[in-house]
Structure formats: structure tokens, C-alpha cells
Amino acid sequence: MLVTLEGLDGSGKTTVWEALRDTYSDAVFTREPTDDSWYGEAVNRAIGDDDADPLATLFLFTADHADHLSRVVRPALDAGELVISDRYSDSRYAYQGASLRDSDLKRPMEYIMGIHAAFTRPPDKTIYLDVDPETAAARSGSTNKFEQAAYLAEVRANYERLIEAEPERFIRIDATQSPEEVLDAVEAALDDILADA
Ligand SMILES: Nc1ncnc2c1ncn2[C@@H]1O[C@H](COP(=O)(O)OP(=O)(O)OP(=O)(O)O)[C@@H](O)[C@H]1O
Numbered sequence: 001m002l003v004t005l006e007g008l009d010g011s012g013k014t015t016v017w018e019a020l021r022d023t024y025s026d027a028v029f030t031r032e033p034t035d036d037s038w039y040g041e042a043v044n045r046a047i048g049d050d051d052a053d054p055l056a057t058l059f060l061f062t063a064d065h066a067d068h069l070s071r072v073v074r075p076a077l078d079a080g081e082l083v084i085s086d087r088y089s090d091s092r093y094a095y096q097g098a099s100l101r102d103s104d105l106k107r108p109m110e111y112i113m114g115i116h117a118a119f120t121r122p123p124d125k126t127i128y129l130d131v132d133p134e135t136a137a138a139r140s141g142s143t144n145k146f147e148q149a150a151y152l153a154e155v156r157a158n159y160e161r162l163i164e165a166e167p168e169r170f171i172r173i174d175a176t177q178s179p180e181e182v183l184d185a186v187e188a189a190l191d192d193i194l195a196d197a
């Protein structure tokens with residue numbers, strides 16, 4: 001089973017993901033962008049480059065996803081493992097959908113989903129840590145072009161569209177709660193997911 005954690009920068013995904021390692025010690029913990037491949041390194045260069053072309057950046061992130069799928073996600077799923085990924089394809093739909101809003105693409109988010117449809121493995125469940133863009137930007141430190149409240153407001157609107165389209169896949173958690181409350185809520189959600197599996 002593939003469970004993904006999604007949300008704005010600073011929503012607390014990584015804090016939760018790290019804490020889950022203790023509770024679900026048998027699971028495979030992974031993330032996007034990857035932190036152990038040259039594809040992930042290329043993505044991180046694009047994140048840090050204010051002049052990086054948004055379409056080129058989309059394809060770097062997508063290349064990293066393809067490598068992540070073939071090298072980590074599919075082998076683990078084939079072996080019957082529980083995979084918990086800190087960010088995954090929805091990040092691309094929401095973030096690059098926002099980055100490409102002023103491009104020649106008519107419907108950027110649909111275009112990006114179309115690229116993925118031919119090869120990706122969709123998540124079984126997605127835990128969405130919901131936080132307002134101002135809190136997200138403040139928590140993340142606004143250190144790069146993505147961690148800006150105005151941009152994150154557009155990203156959040158895209159996540160809302162994704163949730164509206166697939167309400168049965170997403171579990172929304174109020175991420176403005178304390179870290180302990182957020183973790184309790186995520187663990188309860190994961191326990192339910194695994195009980196239903
Ligand atoms: N529920 C919370 N309440 C207040 N602060 C939090 C909470 N969760 C995490 N934080 C703090 O917010 C900051 C960002 O947290 P974290 O790195 O887990 O977020 P993230 O969603 O993984 O962000 P990014 O996507 O940018 O990596 C950290 O300083 C963390 O300690």
C-alpha cells in the first residue's frame with residue numbers, strides 16, 4: 001500500500017514523517033524530491049534558482065518521480081511493503097500547476113496529470129496536512145521562491161481541486177494544531193487505513 005503525505009511548505013509533513021518511523025518501523029519511508037539520486041540533486045538546483053524555467057522544472061521533478069518509482073516505490077510495493085512518501089505526484093499537480101499558470105498551457109494542472117497518467121502509480125491514500133499559506137510561509141522561513149504566501153495560496157487552491165476530485169483518497173488533517181495533536185491525528189488516520197486494507 002502506498003500512503004503519501006501532502007501539504008504546503010511548513011505544514012509539518014517532514015516532522016510527522018520522521019515521527020512515524022518509530023511507530024511504523026516496518027514501513028518503507030521515502031520522499032520526493034529524492035535525496036539520494038542525481039535527479040533529486042538537479043531538482044534541488046532548480047528549486048534554488050529563481051530564474052529556472054517552470055516547464056523545465058516540471059520535467060526535472062517528473063524525471064525524479066520516474067526514477068523514484070522504478071528504483072524505490074514499485075519494488076517495495078511488489079514486495080508487499082507499506083510505503084510512506086513525504087510528497088509525491090500531488091505536489092507536482094499543485095505546485096507546478098501554480099508555477100505554470102501564466103504559461104502557454106491552457107490547463108496546467110490537467111496537463112501535468114496527463115503526463116503522469118501513462119506511467120505513475122497513484123497513491124492508495126493521501127494524508128493532507130492543511131495549513132493556511134501565511135502560517136506555511138512563516139514556518140518554512142520563506143527561504144525560496146516556493147515558500148511565499150501568495151504562491152502557496154495558489155498551491156493550496158490546487159490541492160483543494162485535487163481533494164474535490166478524489167475525496168475518498170484524501171484525509172484532511174488540521175495542521176495548525178500542535179505537533180503532538182497533528183501526529184496523533186495522522187497516526188489515527190493511518191491505523192484506520194491499515195485496518196481497512
Ligand atoms: N504542528 C506544528 N505547529 C507548529 N510548528 C510546526 C508544526 N509542525 C512542524 N512545525 C515546525 O514548522 C517547521 C516546518 O516543519 P516541517 O519541515 O515538518 O514542514 P514540511 O511540511 O515538511 O515543510 P517543507 O515542505 O518545506 O519541507 C519546522 O520548524 C517545524 O518544527
Ligand SMILES: Cc1cn([C@H]2C[C@H](O)[C@@H](COP(=O)(O)O)O2)c(=O)[nH]c1=O
Nearest residue numbers: 009032033061087088091092095096146
Ligand atoms: C515533490 C515536489 C516538490 N515541490 C516543491 C515543494 C517544496 O517547496 C520543495 C521541496 O520539497 P520539500 O518537501 O520542502 O523538501 O519543492 C514541487 O514544487 N514539486 C514537486 O513535485
